[in-house]
Amino acid sequence: VSAAGETLLLQAVEGAAKLGSTYLGGVIFSAMGKYQVQLSPAGRENCVKGLTKVAHRAKELGVTLGLEAVNRYESNVINTVAQARSFIEDIGADNVKVHLDTYHANIEERGMAQAVEEAGEDLGYVHVGESHRGYLGTGSVDFPTFFSALKSSGYQGVVTFESFSSRVVSPDFASSLAIWRDMWSDGDDLAGHAKAFIGTALGI
Numbered sequence: 344v345s346a347a348g349e350t351l352l353l354q355a356v357e358g359a360a361k362l363g364s365t366y367l368g369g370v371i372f373s374a375m376g377k378y379q380v381q382l383s384p385a386g387r388e389n390c391v392k393g394l395t396k397v398a399h400r401a402k403e404l405g406v407t408l409g410l411e412a413v414n415r416y417e418s419n420v421i422n423t424v425a426q427a428r429s430f431i432e433d434i435g436a437d438n439v440k441v442h443l444d445t446y447h448a449n450i451e452e453r454g455m456a457q458a459v460e461e462a463g464e465d466l467g468y469v470h471v472g473e474s475h476r477g478y479l480g481t482g483s484v485d486f487p488t489f490f491s492a493l494k495s496s497g498y499q500g501v502v503t504f505e506s507f508s509s510r511v512v513s514p515d516f517a518s519s520l521a522i523w524r525d526m527w528s529d530g531d532d533l534a535g536h537a538k539a540f541i542g543t544a545l546g547i
């Protein structure tokens with residue numbers, strides 16, 4: 344299973360490079376899903392070994408890898424920024440970074456400021472998502488604290504808005520991410536609102 348995952352990731356890295364992309368991130372350390380058991384030491388070792396090889400090939404192709412800390416219902420491997428950093432340390436490659444997502448951090452971290460601070464120099468990618476994955480500012484994520492911490496951190500990378508609605512995603516995808524509710528139907532309106540929200544928060 345680990346070898347198959349490694350092969351798939353190597354193909355993804357090659358594909359990303361062919362498209363001219365310099366970044367590949369997300370849940371790239373295991374299959375995504377709700378696990379019934381804790382991550383075993385052997386399982387962790389497989390992740391580190393596989394990602395070390397993939398990181399080496401990615402480096403040759405000018406691609407950075409992002410380990411996205413996701414909530415406990417989507418992985419048993421990396422749920423927090425601290426865990427992502429621990430993997431990065433063990434992998435030992437400078438093209439592997441922390442991918443921070445506010446939706447997941449809202450569930451797993453002690454707070455938004457702590458999450459950003461703990462990522463530190465290793466922060467490589469940011470997903471901005473609301474607690475219910477709909478319109479920004481209409482849920483419980485502490486965005487003022489998050490953006491204030493992000494500004495203070497000096498982060499200059501990408502900030503991507505991420506949102507889902509049962510109205511627009513495929514049944515398979517909805518099922519794997521538990522997108523059961525119809526949060527919105529007008530993607531243009533949603534994106535315009537998010538752009539304005541993030542711009543205001545970052546003062547740009």
Ligand SMILES: [Mn+2]
Binds near residue numbers: 411444470505
């Ligand atoms: Mn995300």
